[in-house]
Amino acid sequence: MVRKFIFKFRELGILPKLLISFLILSIVPLIIQGYFAGKNLSDAGLQAVQRAEDMGKVNLQAAEDIGKTSIEDSVQALDRKATESIELRTTELAMRIADFLYERDKDILILSSFKPDSQKYLNVYSALKRDVIIADTGTSSKLMKKQTTDLQSKNPENKESWQHRPPHSFKKLPKSLYKEITFVDLLGQERIKVVNGKLSENLLNISRKENTYCKAEDYFSQLNNLKKGEIYVSRVIGAYIKGWLYKTPEGIKVKPESAYAGKENPQGRKFEGIIRWVTPVYNEKGEKTGYVTMALDHTHVMEFTDHIMPTEERFTALSDGGSGNYAFIWDNHDKCISHARDFFICGYNTASGKEVPGWISRPTYGEYKKSGLTLEEFVNRLPSFRAFTQKKTGSMEQMKLGNISLDCRVLDTAPQCQGWHEGTEDGGSGSFLILWSGLWKLTTYAAIPYYTGAYGQSKRGFGYVTIGANVDDFHKDANIARTKIESSIKHEGKEILAANIKTRELISERAAHNLKIVTIITIIAGLAVIGTSVIISLNITRPLRRLTDVAVAMSKGNYEQSIEVKSTDEVGKLAKSFNEMAKVVSEVDKMKSDFVTIASHELRTPIQAMLLGISGILEGFSGKIDEEVKEDLELARVGIERLMRLVTNFLDLSRIEARKFEFNIAETPVADIIDLAVKELSELADMHNHVIIKNIPTDIGNIKADKDRMIQVIVNLLSNAIKYTPEGGKIILKANRTDEEVLICVADNGYGVPVWAKEEIFNKFFQADSIISQTVGGTGLGLTITRGILEKHGGSISCESPLSEEEFSDLPLGYERKGSIFIIRLPVPRSSST
Amino acid sequence: MEIKKILVVDDEKTISSYLQKKFSKLGYMAYAANDGEDAVEQSFSILPDIILLDVKLPKLDGIEVCKRLKSDNRTKHIPIIILSAKAQSFEIRQGLEAGADRYLCKPVSFPDILKEIQTFESK
Numbered sequence: 001m002v003r004k005f006i007f008k009f010r011e012l013g014i015l016p017k018l019l020i021s022f023l024i025l026s027i028v029p030l031i032i033q034g035y036f037a038g039k040n041l042s043d044a045g046l047q048a049v050q051r052a053e054d055m056g057k058v059n060l061q062a063a064e065d066i067g068k069t070s071i072e073d074s075v076q077a078l079d080r081k082a083t084e085s086i087e088l089r090t091t092e093l094a095m096r097i098a099d100f101l102y103e104r105d106k107d108i109l110i111l112s113s114f115k116p117d118s119q120k121y122l123n124v125y126s127a128l129k130r131d132v133i134i135a136d137t138g139t140s141s142k143l144m145k146k147q148t149t150d151l152q153s154k155n156p157e158n159k160e161s162w163q164h165r166p167p168h169s170f171k172k173l174p175k176s177l178y179k180e181i182t183f184v185d186l187l188g189q190e191r192i193k194v195v196n197g198k199l200s201e202n203l204l205n206i207s208r209k210e211n212t213y214c215k216a217e218d219y220f221s222q223l224n225n226l227k228k229g230e231i232y233v234s235r236v237i238g239a240y241i242k243g244w245l246y247k248t249p250e251g252i253k254v255k256p257e258s259a260y261a262g263k264e265n266p267q268g269r270k271f272e273g274i275i276r277w278v279t280p281v282y283n284e285k286g287e288k289t290g291y292v293t294m295a296l297d298h299t300h301v302m303e304f305t306d307h308i309m310p311t312e313e314r315f316t317a318l319s320d321g322g323s324g325n326y327a328f329i330w331d332n333h334d335k336c337i338s339h340a341r342d343f344f345i346c347g348y349n350t351a352s353g354k355e356v357p358g359w360i361s362r363p364t365y366g367e368y369k370k371s372g373l374t375l376e377e378f379v380n381r382l383p384s385f386r387a388f389t390q391k392k393t394g395s396m397e398q399m400k401l402g403n404i405s406l407d408c409r410v411l412d413t414a415p416q417c418q419g420w421h422e423g424t425e426d427g428g429s430g431s432f433l434i435l436w437s438g439l440w441k442l443t444t445y446a447a448i449p450y451y452t453g454a455y456g457q458s459k460r461g462f463g464y465v466t467i468g469a470n471v472d473d474f475h476k477d478a479n480i481a482r483t484k485i486e487s488s489i490k491h492e493g494k495e496i497l498a499a500n501i502k503t504r505e506l507i508s509e510r511a512a513h514n515l516k517i518v519t520i521i522t523i524i525a526g527l528a529v530i531g532t533s534v535i536i537s538l539n540i541t542r543p544l545r546r547l548t549d550v551a552v553a554m555s556k557g558n559y560e561q562s563i564e565v566k567s568t569d570e571v572g573k574l575a576k577s578f579n580e581m582a583k584v585v586s587e588v589d590k591m592k593s594d595f596v597t598i599a600s601h602e603l604r605t606p607i608q609a610m611l612l613g614i615s616g617i618l619e620g621f622s623g624k625i626d627e628e629v630k631e632d633l634e635l636a637r638v639g640i641e642r643l644m645r646l647v648t649n650f651l652d653l654s655r656i657e658a659r660k661f662e663f664n665i666a667e668t669p670v671a672d673i674i675d676l677a678v679k680e681l682s683e684l685a686d687m688h689n690h691v692i693i694k695n696i697p698t699d700i701g702n703i704k705a706d707k708d709r710m711i712q713v714i715v716n717l718l719s720n721a722i723k724y725t726p727e728g729g730k731i732i733l734k735a736n737r738t739d740e741e742v743l744i745c746v747a748d749n750g751y752g753v754p755v756w757a758k759e760e761i762f763n764k765f766f767q768a769d770s771i772i773s774q775t776v777g778g779t780g781l782g783l784t785i786t787r788g789i790l791e792k793h794g795g796s797i798s799c800e801s802p803l804s805e806e807e808f809s810d811l812p813l814g815y816e817r818k819g820s821i822f823i824i825r826l827p828v829p830r831s832s833s834t
Numbered sequence: 835m836e837i838k839k840i841l842v843v844d845d846e847k848t849i850s851s852y853l854q855k856k857f858s859k860l861g862y863m864a865y866a867a868n869d870g871e872d873a874v875e876q877s878f879s880i881l882p883d884i885i886l887l888d889v890k891l892p893k894l895d896g897i898e899v900c901k902r903l904k905s906d907n908r909t910k911h912i913p914i915i916i917l918s919a920k921a922q923s924f925e926i927r928q929g930l931e932a933g934a935d936r937y938l939c940k941p942v943s944f945p946d947i948l949k950e951i952q953t954f955e956s957k
Contacts, residue, residue: 610941612852621944
């Protein structure tokens with residue numbers, strides 16, 4: 001492969017050689033340099049971009065982490081803060097409820113100090129009123145929002161983070177604290193009864209349960225034990241109102257037939273209940289005369305929690321059980337006594353006076369079914385806080401019946417009940433999170449520190465307040481912050497990415513730019529190289545080529561040549577010396593031509609004179625001569641003729657050699673040439689008794705040749721054959737044509753040509769044997785001229801001798817008849833026609 | 835055509851006088867000229883039946899002589915045989931183009947010259 005290239009390279013002219021060499025020398029390093037420079041730049045740039053990207057990623061990651069952590073921290077902080085504030089609220093609420101209840105103790109003690117009197121009781125009844133918030137469904141949605149005004153402090157020192165709320169503007173109505181106030185005698189007979197703001201005539205004996213509120217009160221039996229100043233406080237007693245919940249795609253909804261449920265069912269029937277205070281009344285003598293009872297309208301207790309919103313609204317006219325943000329109260333037996341949904345509040349069956357059993361889970365209900373007990377009995381016997389888990393669902397049967405009151409003790413679908421119970425064991429407060437219905441809820445609890453009567457039996461007191469809040473609502477701000485941070489990080493990320501992309505683009509632009517520059521430089525350098533090498537080579541190759549052309553012309557015989565000398569450098573010197581040489585050659589050639597011409601010319605004249613004289617004498621134009629004289633003169637004549645032939649041949653030969661011989665090349669039929677040649681020599685052949693045989697095919701065709709010269713050639717060969725064959729010989733002329741050449745052969749059965757002389761015979765002045773040639777005559781130039789002519793035609797001539805008898809059976813050979821054949825080869829004309 | 839008068843033109847006196855002598859001996863009226871001008875003059879004055887003309891002549895060369903004679907009404911009918919040592923083909927062509935009827939290359943034997951002239955006699 002390499003060798004081939006080197007070979008090709010050698011064959012190129014100087015200009016291409018220079019070009020290639022220069023290009024390789026200059027361009028290739030340039031390209032390599034440019035490539036590496038560009039690559040380095042690109043690499044460096046890409047590295048920089050990569051670093052920037054990595055850094056960017058790291059930064060982004062750091063930002064994300066910081067964001068996450070800070071959000072988590074703030075969430076936690078928020079949670080802690082919110083939890084703290086809600087806990088505080090719960091605790092304070094519990095204390096307020098306790099205070100409220102203690103006030104009722106005061107009420108009854110004061111009342112018990114009076115002599116029972118209807119009017120007094122009536123007055124007290126009317127006097128003791130408390131505002132209850134009325135839920136007006138029209139305005140409630142307005143009230144739900146946090147109220148703001150444009151109020152601002154005029155003092156600029158106060159303007160920092162100025163927040164202001166106008167007071168809540170709820171609609172309120174005063175309602176009597178007590179449903180009824182009674183004076184009961186020692187036998188349980190009502191003596192005074194104030195109910196609905198009026199004295200009631202319907203005085204019943206309350207020692208019988210069926211005469212009591214909801215037929216459920218059985219406190220009379222405990223009254224005997226009461227001493228002066230001792231108070232009996234009952235549990236919450238009220239009629240249970242059923243409720244039905246059903247699932248919708250929007251969530252759980254409350255059927256309108258259900259009890260009142262705040263926003264969820266504002267038209268429902270509200271839970272009505274009482275807590276009854278009883279204390280003995282003594283006369284002036286200190287004798288117990290009876291008991292005064294005051295039945296607190298439980299609505300007032302419920303009011304404490306019905307309007308609490310743990311969110312920034314703080315209060316609401318209508319609680320929303322569905323939101324999960326509300327407060328509720330549980331009594332000292334863990335039964336629900338205040339709830340946004342009134343059907344969750346434990347109550348009594350007014351027909352039987354028995355408590356309606358709380359809602360239990362399906363599995364537990366299944367157990368009840370198997371137990372054979374009444375639901376009441378089963379529930380009463382059920383161990384407290386057994387297997388509480390959210391995995392259970394409430395029983396379908398109770399749901400269908402609408403008996404879904406919440407009794408924490410047995411509500412085994414709500415584990416938070418257990419939490420509250422346990423938490424309030426010591427009368428304290430707290431909070432915990434519970435995942436309720438897929439949402440994280442914060443629940444706070446606080447024991448209500450009211451220990452009068454039976455409520456003093458445990459540290460739990462009256463019971464406990466719980467407030468539930470959706471954690472996400474606290475996190476609103478944190479979530480907003482999170483969203484902001486996330487979007488800003490995303491934005492940052494996008495920017496960094498865009499910047500990186502831009503940087504990459506810049507780099508590739510630069511690289512492309514560099515590539516362009518390198519290419520331009522390379523092209524310019526290439527052009528410079530080309531230009532330089534063209535200039536250089538023109539100064540060398542053009543003169544050289546001119547020199548070559550001129551030399552070729554000279555070799556063709558055109559001696560009148562000269563080269564323009566354009567410079568004084570080596571090439572110029574060469575041109576100059578060439579011109580001088582050409583001049584000399586031309587002069588020499590001229591001299592030679594002149595000499596030949598002159599010589600042949602000048603020689604002819606004396607020869608003419610000799611010939612005239614001698615031929616004239618010999619032919620008898622100068623008178624009679626003796627035979628002997630004739631013979632002697634004959635010698636001279638022969639010499640003159642020979643001399644003449646020599647002169648002619650010499651001139652011919654020199655002209656052929658000098659390439660000055662003009663040939664008239666035309667398409668000539670081979671047959672014609674041979675016929676004419678034979679014709680010219682037929683006389684001579686007859687003289688020697690030779691037979692000339694022509695063996696020429698009719699389709700031998702034409703050759704491109706000078707007709708006269710070709711005839712001269714054949715004549716020369718024939719005459720040689722005639723001369724060098726003993727008397728009675730045979731000469732065969734043969735011709736044939738192949739695709740490439742035409743062959744003409746002249747064969748004879750003459751003396752033959754010695755082996756060593758086969759080539760020599762074509763040389764100047766060669767004659768085989770001086771004796772033979774003296775007899776035969778000839779100049780020794782014939783074959784030389786013949787060969788010259790044939791070579792000028794692009795052909796050749798060769799000689800074979802002696803001939804074999806087998807090959808040349810038609811030539812009688814033997815003894816001195818060794819035979820010889822001269823073979824002429826001529827190229828076939830391109831457009832020959834046969 | 836009968837040939838009586840022959841004009842031999844050659845600057846070599848030996849040749850021209852030899853030919854003149856021999857032609858006279860044979861019965862012709864032979865004249866000789868040794869330069870071109872003389873050749874032309876004598877042609878006009880003698881009006882030979884045939885001219886043997888050499889090319890290499892002083893004063894006026896044979897080609898010129900031939901041209902002149904062949905373009906002149908008086909002499910253009912006269913056959914001209916060029917007999918010259920100039921034997922190159924271009925020289926031969928030159929001579930023939932000048933109007934020569936024959937071109938013989940020296941050396942030619944006397945019998946051959948005679949033969950050539952006789953060919954014109956028979957015309």
